Every structure is written in C-alpha cells, then in structure tokens.
Amino acid sequence: MKALSYEELRALYKLFLYSQDISRSTINTAYVDTFYLWRKESKEMFWNTVNAIDFENEAKGALIKTLSKNSTGNVNSLVNGYLSHLRRFRLFLASNGTAELAVTKQEKNVKSTYTRKKKMDIDVPYPSIEQIEFYLSKWNGLENYHLQEVALNKLFFELCPKNTDVIDILLKASTLNDFYSTNIFSIYPVAKHICSLDIDARLKAGDVTLVGDIQYVTIGETKKNFYSFASKYCSHHNPIDYPIYDSYVDEVLRYFRNHDSFSDFQDSDLKDYVKFKVILIDFRTFYGLDKYNLKQIDQYVWLLGKNYFPKNYGKKKSNGVVSVN
Structure with missing residues (x-):
C-alpha cells in the first residue's frame, strides 16, 4: 500500500469505510482527516506514524506537533479526533485491503440510496x-x-x-x-x-x-x-x-x-x-x-x-x- 499515491490510497480506504457500520458524515470526515499528517507534513511521516510500534504515543506526539503549527483551535481537543481516524486506518491496514472487492457493489448501492x-x-x-x-x-x-x-x-x-x-x-x-x-x-x-x-x-x-x-x-x-x-x-x-x-x-x-x-x-x-x-x-x-x-x-x-x-x-x-x- 505504501506504493499507492495519495488519491489511490484514499479511494481504496473509502471502500473500506463503506464496509464499516458508521455514518455517512463520519465516512466523509475520515476520508479527509485520516491523511492530515500526509498533507501537512509528508508521506513518510504518515506511514512511519501509522506503522509505529508504540503507535498511541508516537501518533499523539506527531499530531500535537503538526496541529500546533497549523491550527488555531484547541490542540488537545482536536488531537483525539485525528487519533481515532488513524486507529481506524490501522484496522484497514490489518485487513490488507481485502474489503475492496466485496464493498464495491455495496458502495454503489449506498450512493444510489443516498441520492434519493x-x-x-x-x-x-x-x-x-x-x-x-x-x-x-x-x-x-x-x-x-x-x-x-x-x-x-x-x-x-x-x-x-x-x-x-x-x-x-x-x-x-x-x-x-x-x-x-x-x-x-x-x-x-x-x-x-x-x-x-x-x-x-x-x-x-x-x-x-x-x-x-x-x-x-x-x-x-x-x-x-x-x-x-x-x-x-x-x-x-x-x-x-x-x-x-x-x-x-x-x-x-x-x-x-x-x-x-x-x-x-x-x-x-x-x-x-x-x-x-x-x-x-x-x-x-x-x-x-x-x-x-x-x-x-x-x-x-x-x-x-x-x-x-x-x-x-x-x-x-x-x-x-x-x-x-
């Protein structure tokens, strides 16, 4: 998955999100916020963080540092939301992307229902x-x-x-x-x-x-x-x-x-x-x-x-x- 581009990875991850029992609004937010470190820092930092052995501490530290540089909001409040998105992304990594084919049809059905x-x-x-x-x-x-x-x-x-x-x-x-x-x-x-x-x-x-x-x-x-x-x-x-x-x-x-x-x-x-x-x-x-x-x-x-x-x-x-x- 590390070989995928930013947009390719997001597209694959979105299919995974559709397979989860979560709301459409959460899917839309996760689709953007999960990749915050990639956008604000680098692809390398993103992957090093999500694959870290001490994930909880390293991810929290990286997010606090990046949010402090780029956000005027309450960093301690914001960090928990971004951290939860990264946790879900690690579940996606554990699935090895196997949700992709199974969810394709489901995604189409969700989109069709959504438009109505x-x-x-x-x-x-x-x-x-x-x-x-x-x-x-x-x-x-x-x-x-x-x-x-x-x-x-x-x-x-x-x-x-x-x-x-x-x-x-x-x-x-x-x-x-x-x-x-x-x-x-x-x-x-x-x-x-x-x-x-x-x-x-x-x-x-x-x-x-x-x-x-x-x-x-x-x-x-x-x-x-x-x-x-x-x-x-x-x-x-x-x-x-x-x-x-x-x-x-x-x-x-x-x-x-x-x-x-x-x-x-x-x-x-x-x-x-x-x-x-x-x-x-x-x-x-x-x-x-x-x-x-x-x-x-x-x-x-x-x-x-x-x-x-x-x-x-x-x-x-x-x-x-x-x-x-």
Whole structure:
C-alpha cells in the first residue's frame, strides 16, 4: 500500500469505510482527516506514524506537533479526533485491503440510496478546519467564480466605489443581477432606491440594518423583497462585515441547527439580516472556526450547500410582498 499515491490510497480506504457500520458524515470526515499528517507534513511521516510500534504515543506526539503549527483551535481537543481516524486506518491496514472487492457493489448501492434521500436524511460533513480548507481551495480553483469576483472587485472598489451617482449604482446593480442571476427584471427602480438612501458612510461602518433598508423596493404597485440581492450589494462594498445571504447558506445553517443545535433560531430569523449575521457568527464560534473571516465562512457554507442541497429557483409570495432570492 505504501506504493499507492495519495488519491489511490484514499479511494481504496473509502471502500473500506463503506464496509464499516458508521455514518455517512463520519465516512466523509475520515476520508479527509485520516491523511492530515500526509498533507501537512509528508508521506513518510504518515506511514512511519501509522506503522509505529508504540503507535498511541508516537501518533499523539506527531499530531500535537503538526496541529500546533497549523491550527488555531484547541490542540488537545482536536488531537483525539485525528487519533481515532488513524486507529481506524490501522484496522484497514490489518485487513490488507481485502474489503475492496466485496464493498464495491455495496458502495454503489449506498450512493444510489443516498441520492434519493430527502434533505432531512442527508449527512453533511461536520464543519472543521480541514473541511473549510478543502472548500476554500475548491473555490479558488473555480475559474468562473474567481474571475467573476475579480471583475466585481474592480467595479465596486476601483471604478464605482461610491453610491451618490445613480449611473454608478445602476452599473453595479445590473452587473450583480446578471452575475448572480437574481432575476430582478427592472433594475433602474432598485438603483434609484439605493441612491436615495445615502449609504456610503453606513457601508463603511458595517451597519447591518442597511440590508433591510435596501431590500424592499416598490416597482409599479408591487412591493418586492430583494433580500439576497441587498446582502450581495452590501457585501461587495464591504465583504468582511456583510456576509451574503443565499438559499444554499440558509439550507446549511438550518441543517446544522437541527443536527448539532449550534444556535437556537427560527427559520424566519435567517430572513432578518441582523439575526442572520449573528447566526453565522454563532456557527463559526460553535465549530471552532474563528481563524476565518465571515467572507471565508460564507464561501465555505455556500459551496457546501451547493454540493448537498438542490437549488430552488423562482418567486415566493407572502403577505403581498414578492420575494426573489
């Protein structure tokens, strides 16, 4: 097995994990965290550690040393989780990979069943530093998202940083509407509404109530709720203070509330931007992810939601207000 590449070994190990009586979320976490020493140190250290005669002490020492260099979390708390993954990997080594053929069919059946599960049955990987690093790396590797963000940064930070000229606002709002497919079919009333609010000082100060002021726009005789768009407009002026609300983010936060009780909130609280930001901060704190800013947390949660939950496009109407997300 030492001759296998990193990806080959992980693929073989994943087959073994499917043969064990463990949850999908544990499989997803083990598939990443078991190989922490390989990623952060070297292939040689990984193999020397898992094959050590005094495994418990040597593995714990190696993990503490590596975690101390690479993590801002509580090392003594984190080390036990990584150690348990290495113990399971040693069981895999003891099996000599014989689970591979027997599990292939089972894995296919599990995957098939998994795709048919309802949202409430989906097992999403537990939030961790490793998971965030994985998804941030994935984000940076998506050329379309990266270049789109570069273009928006140039527009919002260099070409049209202020919000006193309705033409500048119209350019920014139109670009956001197109890039994010926010389905605002008459963008000028939105730009005019934003211009009337005199928002620059509030944006700089990170005034979270501003999103609520921007989101409601009357077009014709209809009051519309552009909540997600409003959060995006503020975020692209001040990304650290204004995380973006999106249906993917909504799904993920509700999922982990239901599974881990990281925060006590009602579903409707996510549609209140002041409460939404507090909930996202609670999420970051609960899972020990304080080394990441809200923009990074937002990117991670968005990609996680995109992977695990379907997107529902369309309009929702409630109490005479048309909502477009």
